[in-house]
Amino acid sequence: MEKKWRTALTQHVGHETYIRGYRLLDLVGNLSFAQAIYLLLKGELPSEKESEMMEAMLVSIIDHGIAPPSVISARAVASGGNSLNVGVAAGVLAFGSAHGGALEDAMKFIQEGVRSGRAVEEIVREYLEAKRPIPGYGHRYYKDFDPRTKRLMEVAKGLGFYDRHCQFAEEVQEEIGKQKGKKLVLNVDGAIASIASEMGFDWRLGKGFFIIGRVPGLVAHVYEELTTEKPFSKRLDEERETEYTGVPPRDLPEEFRKV
Ligand SMILES: CC(C)(COP(=O)(O)OP(=O)(O)OC[C@H]1O[C@@H](n2cnc3c(N)ncnc32)[C@H](O)[C@@H]1OP(=O)(O)O)[C@@H](O)C(=O)NCCC(=O)NCCS
Known part of the structure; x- marks a missing residue:
């Protein structure tokens, strides 16, 4: 009889575990x-070059400061009086299409783009005309180039992982610049997306790459929050940092008054 739960990842034989x-x-x-x-995700052992590329990609996203939405979420939730796992989980929940999740969207975009054989000019035009963000491009701080992308592309070239997907990703960057008249950098999500695609990873693992790479950073941030900051420290100064945009104070109408 077919069993209810199946896995091809790990097996126990007696007291031994097999991955x-x-x-x-x-x-x-x-x-x-x-x-x-790599073994767990791909099912086979990596070559030396694949190992080096994998290391470089994961190290490149290990942390990126206190400002990104995931770190704000993680530290704010920890500061509310929660334990390490709760803070880290809150950080992971902040990974969305603008942050981290873009890696998955970018892998899909790049793999479909390469497979389609369509002109880059046409693909970019479609996105820009529809005002849809092209995943893997643009950055809050980096307006000229994302240094992590530059480094990863150098490593990819050195290890032989710079091929059609990376070329496509860089062509899209050029084309956005031409059509928009403004540079939108290929960001680290886009760079990893193109290299992971070159290595034959399924785009549905894209967010997984970001989670695996960034969780050490989130753990360190939450640990720091819990051990060096006072509880409730992550709040806003209402006067200095917030703005009220609603109606001014007003009286509750008489017909609603019970007391
Ligand atoms: C990361 C991101 C939120 C930064 O946004 P931002 O700070 O508003 O970016 P900019 O101020 O440089 O945007 C300038 C212009 O480019 C547009 N733009 C920015 N990123 C774009 C993208 N990926 N595709 C198409 N247009 C984009 C903006 O809408 C804006 O257009 P406008 O001048 O016509 O109003 C944004 O680039 C984005 O959503 N990128 C895609 C998701 C992604 O890759 N995220 C990972 C970030 S590491």
Whole structure:
């Protein structure tokens, strides 16, 4: 009879655990964390070059300061008096189409774009005319180039992972500049999206890459919040930092008054 729950990831045989068919204890001490992640996600061991690329991609997104929405969420929730796992989970919940989630959208965009063989000019025009954000492009701070993208592309070139997907991603950046008359950088999500596509990863793993890469940063932020800041420190100064945009104070009409 077919069993209700199935997995091709991990198996227990007696007291031994096997990950994708390899004995877990053989992996311990022999594989790096990034290599083990590759094995788990892809099902096979990475080559030396794939291992190096994987390491570089995950390191590039480990943290990006206190300002992004995920860190604000994580630290605010921790400051409300919650434990580490609750704060980290709140940070992960902030990953959406503008932050982190863009990696998944960008992988889909790049893979479909390359597969379609359509002209980059036409693809970009469609997005810009519909005022749809092109995933993987643009950044709050980086207006000229995203330094993480520059570095990752250098590493990708050195390791032989700069091919059609990376080219497509850079062509789109050029084309946006031409059509919009303003540069929108290929950001780190877009860079990882193009390289991971080059490595044959499914776009549906895109958000997973961001989660795996950024959770260490969130853990460190929440730990710092809990150990160095006072509870409730993450609040706004209502007078200085907030603006009320509603109606001015008014009287409750007589017909609603019971007391
Ligand atoms: C990250 C992001 C929210 C930054 O937005 P921002 O600070 O408003 O960006 P800018 O101020 O430089 O935007 C300038 C112009 O480009 C447009 N724009 C920005 N990113 C765009 C994109 N990815 N595709 C199309 N147009 C974009 C803006 O709408 C704005 O248009 P306007 O001048 O006609 O009003 C935005 O670029 C975005 O949503 N990118 C796609 C998602 C993504 O890749 N996120 C990961 C970030 S690491």
